[in-house]
Amino acid sequence: MRTALTTKTIMATGSALLLTAMMSHAHAEPTGYDQISFQTEVKEEIANDEVRASLYKKAQATDIKTLATTLNTSINRALAIAKRYPTVTVSTGQQSTYPRYDKNDKIIGWTGQANIDLKSTDFTATSQLIADLQETLVMNNLNFGVSEIKKDALEQKLMTDASRAFQQQAKNLTRAWDAQSYRVVTVNLNTGNNNFPRPMYNSMRAADAESSIPSQNFESGNSTISVTANGTIELNK
Incomplete structure (x- = not known):
């Protein structure tokens, strides 16, 4: 140092x-x-000792109720998985819903997205949790900083x-x-x-992922x- x-x-x-x-x-x-x-x-x-990550579920439906059910079900399942990792702080993040239009400006459906945010100083647990969640969610960003x-x-x-x-x-x-x-x-x-100077991005979609995703080794770097x-x-x- x-x-x-x-x-x-x-x-x-x-x-x-x-x-x-x-x-x-x-x-x-x-x-x-x-x-x-x-x-x-x-x-x-x-040395950075804290990791933060954001994952999301994006879906489309012809009506708001179906869309909300899909998003809520995915996020609730993710929160249930996260409870297995008590050293990781998990919170629901931003959520958005917006209409889709046809060429005549008529609403033909809805698109929505719901996020969850992770924060922890336990890199091993966070890495494994992210791997578990990526079977159904998409990781938006991953970065490191000082607690x-x-x-x-x-x-x-x-x-x-x-x-x-x-x-x-x-x-x-x-x-x-x-x-x-x-x-x-x-x-x-x-x-x-x-702080949090080293962003890492992963655009892997759940549909493209294998049935079991291996956890990633973290290299957190330093902050000044x-x-x-x-x-x-x-x-x-």
Whole structure:
């Protein structure tokens, strides 16, 4: 695991999460003179430990009732299969229904789609569940990322590192400008991450699948978590 540290003399851009810390001495307000704005950044590459997938059932029928019955039956069967894998979180996803028209704009039938979403840190169980579900459903996407618990823990560490880097850069600039000391006017801590960066797509249809689909070995890759500290200091000369 490698941690990178960089400093930049620019203001921070938008990020996934913004934590603002306003710090100033109670006995003196900033004057607006001899102020320097800059940014420090720390980042760390971390192994992805969570997989997410989406599967769906698409069907057509001449009437809404038949279509709904087909979709509901397929999704209910999929949810029943998913209960065999308690380490995988399963939820019903997006559902849609729309009419089909003939050349005279007359409704001749209906098309619908229902999705289920999977999330887990148990790659083995998720892979086997996906294989089981692909006998009746189609996989829409598969991607990997860092779980919230793991990401939050690393961000807490990087916030401390970024704050220390900001203070060190403030000291360096104070010396570079021949100032005696500095005070912090504002500091913003911004977190950002390249989460779920490795999408994998599988368009295998249930009708094309064999009677038993083997589970797939996952290679989850890494994500980069970063925290920037940007703000303004005022030099005391």
